[in-house]
Amino acid sequence: MTTKTAAPGRLRPVDRTRPTRTRRRESLTALGMAAPAVVLLIVFLVVPVVLAFALAFTDARLVSPTPARFVGLRNFRLLFDDPVFYKSLRNTAYFAAVVVPLQAGLALVLALLVNAKVRGVNFFRTVYFLPVVTSMVVVSLLWTFLYRQDGLVNRVISALTLGHVDGPDWLGNPDTAMPAVILMSVWQGVGFHMVIWLAGLQTIPAELYEAADLDGATRWHRFRHVTWPGLRATRTFVLVTITIAAFSLFTQIRVMTQGGPLDSTTSVVYQAVHAGYDQQQTAYAAAISLVFFVLVLSVSLVQRFLTREKG
Template sequence: MYATATGQLVARRVRARTARSRETLIGVAMASPAVVLLVVFFLVPVLLAFGLAFTNARLISPRPARFVGVDNFITLFGDSVFWASLRNTAYFAVVVVPVQAGLALILALLVNAKVRGTNFFRTVYFAPVVTSMVVISLLWRFIYQPDGLLNHLLSAVSFGHWQGTDWLNNPDTAMPAIMVMSIWQAVGFHMIVWLAGLQTIPRDLYEAAALDGASGWKTFANITWPGLRATRTFILITITIAAFSLFTQISVMTQGGPLDRTTTVVFMAVRTGYEQQSTGYAAAISLVFFVLVLTVSGVQRFLTRDKD
């Protein structure tokens, strides 16, 4: 009797071990494509960029790459174009991050209201997000032309007293014009993220606040905003990374001009690596950019952490 019970126990353990091994193999098989893609398209490029940053490698050159130590970084930190691109990138991020996040939150609050037609407005606000950035940049480049739609509207509204300007070729208006277009294009995506966060807040809290006679602002400050803690952390980090990665709009609309007033760090790295074919120097720019974004994201995550 004892031997039979022992044999059944051993058999159950063997079957459980076999089931766990089978589940492990299935998990590895399902995760392996993602791991391979991550290694090929992220880990390998990062390691290559790190290695190239300390060489004088060129995109097309009969001479092999040579180790130059930190010469690329010394040249970079003495390059006035790099500091200009860093200022432009910071300027873009400082304006776009709060404005885009705040506008997206306002739109989310509006479409979250229980009124008719909200699905229509969700679609309208989200439509630019699913449109190619290249297409949108081309469209807005035509809008910003001296004889474009924007100047025609300004002339009509001002009864011909203000003819507008050449928005993308004016050093004072080029970057603000790109900011407006970028906010318009991406605000719908973050509106959806805010909306998802709003719908996770229990409705009982709002009902209790209404019974207590709380005003709309007190309800927002004490229920809505604290309930969006995780959502706002995600949105701030994603908008910041996207702002620092500004490239497509610059490449299509201004090519970094006028007078490098719209040159960004990413655009400078791409132009250096492909147009000037200095891949070692471009890798150094990319490495500095990576450290910069990682630092800013880390600071944001620290400032928005849970303090309970």
């Protein structure tokens, strides 16, 4: 009996379905891993946005025995006739206009300082970043005690002036309440953006600095022509994130001033939460939230356009 053997050099048939099955399996695995995040995104982002859009055109209240009715643009007409809303817009714009350049600039200075390769630099990185890992509620409560008339800030002022100057009521004076909140907010958030700037600094090739040194460039010219252009993407991210956080001002106001005194620290988000939960005007709060969303989106798009990479 003879057996047939395959001719030498003869190739086996290729299983063309194996790559397809592999890709399908990988797709199902990726979908399964992404499913929890997608579900959370839909539940806590998409659904609230849709509900806010729908409620803004009704007379819904947080707790009411009567069902909500469609009222058209009535909430928006009330909103644009509300003087507190315009004051909250001015306060939010003032807060953002000061915090964005101040916090971004100070964070960049700190990043440049801790980017040096010297002994003990990790200690300073930790100290600068420490306020970031502390809850904003805890920080706000701490600074509320510091800002009291008999608090540490006024005691320091009195000691430095040998008792000739008494510090003001920082959170009780309309002229000093918002600057006090701004100072605390910058102190708490500067460490986070310092880390972002530091990450951007460490992506710049060292060869560029070596070439600048060979050309006899000064520190200012190195920063202007090497460091700053190398931080193009980083500064866009930093500016956009600080702007969004500044427009979302709420926790500090809720804990420290409750919008006062005389609405001098009321922000748009605080007004929306106050209307929706304290006054139970859910539909009116939804209208404020929609207007706020459009404003923040517009500012972010303009900022992104101005900081885009040209050419």
